[in-house]
Amino acid sequence: xxxxxxxxxxxxxxxxxxxxxxxxxxxxxxxxxxxxxxxxxxxxxxxxxxxxxxxxxxxxxxxxxxxxxxxxxxxxxxxxxxxxxxxxxxxxxxxxxxxxxxxxxxxxxxx
Amino acid sequence: xxxxxxxxxxxxxxxxxxxxxxxxxxxxxxxxxxxxxxxxxxxxxxxxxxxxxxxxxxxxxxxxxxxxxxxxxxxxxxxxxxxxxxxxxxxxxxxxxxxxxxxxxxxxxxxxxx
Numbered sequence: 338x339x340x341x342x343x344x345x346x347x348x349x350x351x352x353x354x355x356x357x358x359x360x361x362x363x364x365x366x367x368x369x370x371x372x373x374x375x376x377x378x379x380x381x382x383x384x385x386x387x388x389x390x391x392x393x394x395x396x397x398x399x400x401x402x403x404x405x406x407x408x409x410x411x412x413x414x415x416x417x418x419x420x421x422x423x424x425x426x427x428x429x430x431x432x433x434x435x436x437x438x439x440x441x442x443x444x445x446x447x448x
Numbered sequence: 449x450x451x452x453x454x455x456x457x458x459x460x461x462x463x464x465x466x467x468x469x470x471x472x473x474x475x476x477x478x479x480x481x482x483x484x485x486x487x488x489x490x491x492x493x494x495x496x497x498x499x500x501x502x503x504x505x506x507x508x509x510x511x512x513x514x515x516x517x518x519x520x521x522x523x524x525x526x527x528x529x530x531x532x533x534x535x536x537x538x539x540x541x542x543x544x545x546x547x548x549x550x551x552x553x554x555x556x557x558x559x560x561x562x
Contacts, residue, residue, distance in 0.1 A: 339490075369550065378452075378539065378553040379491065424490045426551075433504055434479055434543070436551060438490030 338363060340427050340439035348445045349415045357410040357442045359425035366430030368401050368408040374421040382410075387430075412444075420446045450474070452554035454540050460560045461530045469525045469557045473542030480523050481551060482515055483539040491539055497523060530561045 340361040347355055359368060367386045371379035385401035385408060396413045412419055422443050426436035453472045461467050473480050478499050483491035484507075493507040499520035508515070512531075517523040527534055537558050541551040 371553075378555045381550050381552060384550055426491075433496070434551075435481065435493040435496055435504060435507070436491075437493065441488075441490050 339437060340425055342423075342425060342439040342442045344442060345440070346443040346445075348447065349419075350447055351417060352414050353446075355412045355415060355444065357412075357423050357425075357444070359408045359410075359427070359439050361406040361427050363406065363427075363429055365401075365403070365406050365427050367428045368399075369426040369428070369436060370399055370408075370410050371424045371426060372419075372421045373424060379424060415444075415446045417446050417448065420444055452540055452542050452552055454538075454554040454557050456557060457555060458558050458560075460562065462562055463530060463532060465530050466526065466528045467530055467559065469527075469538050469559070471523045471525070471540030471542075471554060473521065473523070473540070474552060477542035477544055477552075478520070479543040479549070479551075480517060481541040481543075482523070482525050483541065484509075485537045485539055485556070487536075494525070494538075527559075530559075532561050535559055535561045 340359050343358045349355055369384045370382040373379040383399055399410045401408045422441050424441050425439040455470045480497045482494040484494055485491045495515045496504040497517045500517050512528045514526045537556040539556045540554045543549040543551045
């Protein structure tokens with residue numbers, strides 16, 4: 338039931354772009370993206386709701402394909418501060434508010 | 449305003465000891481969540497409160513784990529008779545009243561059971 342993220346890890350040079358994918362086998366109500374640096378709390382990036390549009394935050398944007406139960410996170414012109422592990426958290430709707438987190442993608446941005 | 453705070457930040461326990469982990473959510477947030485994060489893994493859901501009501505405890509791994517939020521604000525996660533497999537980071541998150549709202553995480557408590 339855990340969403341699968343791809344790739345597992347990616348190394349970028351500053352200024353390069355990356356795409357991180359999150360796929361679920363279950364119907365989703367929303368997808369939440371977080372970035373976590375080593376030893377720190379996950380930091381919220383954005384939320385995509387069923388029926389919602391692609392959203393953006395600085396040079397980070399994301400989309401949600403409801404038919405495929407997939408979400409993609411787009412990082413453009415990457416900066417050193419983008420390094421960390423990215424997790425998608427999925428919510429299936431109904432009364433439960435719990436998030437089921439994906440397998441994670443480790444992103445390293447090098448100078 | 450202040451974010452989610454957790455204490456202690458680090459806890460070392462001998463196997464068999466009881467531990468209590470505290471979470472102070474963002475003021476006014478009615479929803480509170482506990483997650484467990486093993487090294488190199490994503491957070492895994494443990495339990496969920498709406499105000500003082502524990503609405504979902506399906507993720508608690510055993511009856512040694514117990515959580516409470518008696519006044520609908522501060523929450524405590526208690527682990528009895530700790531085992532080595534309980535070693536992990538315990539994260540607390542809170543969100544506002546709207547269903548599906550963003551969850552904001554605290555810094556976590558890193559528990560090491562020897």
